Amino acid sequence: MEREAREFFGQSLEEKKKVRRDEKRVVGYYETEHTKNVRDWKEVFDFTVKEPTLVPASPKDGEEAIMEWNNQWPEYPPGLREACEEYAQELEKLAYKLMGLIAQSLGLPANRFDEYYKDHTTFVRLNHYPPCPAPHLALGVGRHKDSGALTILSQDDVGGLEVKRKSDGEWVLVKPIPDAFIINVGDIIQVWSNDTYESVEHRVMVNSKKERFSIPFFFNPSHYVMVQPLKELTDEHNPPKYRPYNWGKFLVTRKGSNFKKLDVENLQIYHFRI
Ligand SMILES: O=C(O)CCC(=O)C(=O)O
Numbered sequence: 001m002e003r004e005a006r007e008f009f010g011q012s013l014e015e016k017k018k019v020r021r022d023e024k025r026v027v028g029y030y031e032t033e034h035t036k037n038v039r040d041w042k043e044v045f046d047f048t049v050k051e052p053t054l055v056p057a058s059p060k061d062g063e064e065a066i067m068e069w070n071n072q073w074p075e076y077p078p079g080l081r082e083a084c085e086e087y088a089q090e091l092e093k094l095a096y097k098l099m100g101l102i103a104q105s106l107g108l109p110a111n112r113f114d115e116y117y118k119d120h121t122t123f124v125r126l127n128h129y130p131p132c133p134a135p136h137l138a139l140g141v142g143r144h145k146d147s148g149a150l151t152i153l154s155q156d157d158v159g160g161l162e163v164k165r166k167s168d169g170e171w172v173l174v175k176p177i178p179d180a181f182i183i184n185v186g187d188i189i190q191v192w193s194n195d196t197y198e199s200v201e202h203r204v205m206v207n208s209k210k211e212r213f214s215i216p217f218f219f220n221p222s223h224y225v226m227v228q229p230l231k232e233l234t235d236e237h238n239p240p241k242y243r244p245y246n247w248g249k250f251l252v253t254r255k256g257s258n259f260k261k262l263d264v265e266n267l268q269i270y271h272f273r274i
């Protein structure tokens with residue numbers, strides 16, 4: 001995967017733009033991602049695990065039309081598509097296992113979350129962070145929490161990912177470990193578990209000399225899932241801390257906000273906090 005990613009990003013911008021995303025084809029290549037409205041120092045290639053992936057056509061409440069996200073595969077490198085599809089299949093199996101373990105850790109049956117994943121909206125991202133001449137002025141990815149359920153991340157040996165330690169607010173480097181994945185709990189598990197699990201804030205520093213590659217797998221539920229604290233985990237003594245929200249609407253609102261710098265802050269789960 002990493003070899004294919006290196007080869008893909010090593011091509012000219014003109015070549016990469018052949019699979020560039022736009023407002024109609026939402027997945028593909030782009031070099032203009034924003035985190036909280038600030039441009040990140042990286043380029044990206046996204047693909048979804050399900051073909052096609054179904055999502056709401058509009059972020060607006062009340063508009064029911066559904067659209068398909070279809071992958072755009074580049075001609076070069078020729079092995080990229082197969083490597084990506086095989087990777088996605090294996091990680092999907094791992095993700096279900098991890099969700100099973102998380103369910104059990106909450107005292108729930110291992111298959112508790114499976115019903116939310118029938119038409120899942122999982123996508124995989126190939127990240128390339130080029131060397132940055134002014135590393136103190138830029139971030140690879142600005143500080144954020146992953147909005148999906150679970151992220152399974154593979155990173156190369158360069159390093160740069162930092163997580164915010166809760167006890168003292170310090171940013172701590174996540175040291176690269178060969179052949180290991182980093183598992184991040186996202187906002188949805190925080191809501192499902194009614195804050196028993198917490199999503200972790202993280203960011204990516206850039207490097208002045210070395211480029212860096214990483215591959216997050218974002219395990220997200222079906223678009224029509226209403227995300228809310230699980231009934232089994234709430235009662236009158238422990239009431240739900242969030243109002244239900246529609247995952248698909250949340251997702252396409254976020255995707256839309258990536259095309260332009262907005263005046264408003266991004267949609268966040270705390271907007272649904274009771
Ligand atoms: O590149 C990384 O290590 C993490 C990227 C990330 O946090 C993200 O894409 O959400």
Ligand SMILES: [Fe+2]
Pocket residue numbers: 144145146202
């Ligand atoms: Fe992230």
